[in-house]
Amino acid sequence: MITYPRATDVETRTGFDLCYKVPCPNNTFGNYVFPPITFHFLNNVSLALPQETYFYAMSAPSNSTGVKCLLFQSMDDGDYGPAGVFGSFQQQNMEVVYDMEKERIGFLPMDCASAAASQGLRKN
16 A cells, blocks of 8 residues: 555646655655566566656655656557556566567566676767
């Protein structure tokens, strides 16, 4: 259960459904208690997401308070029922492998910045 107060003004402005006002001592974001999110796939495969990939800081903290929003939104796929997108935030620092021949997908947590640097790639 999340005990932080809702930031309904931010929800209205951004379109995100669940935004919360969180304490930010010294105007910096810290570690917060949000429920864990784990995706469960076939063959007993689970993928636990790091919190920073599903709760996002919507603005810089001020007056010792900040706002974090859940990075999932409801989506209606017409007559086919609800749909979901495993989005770019959830895939951050994750190697995603698509095996088209065997019709499967794999996920491997990784430090993408270090991996890119080892290949001579850098952020401009």
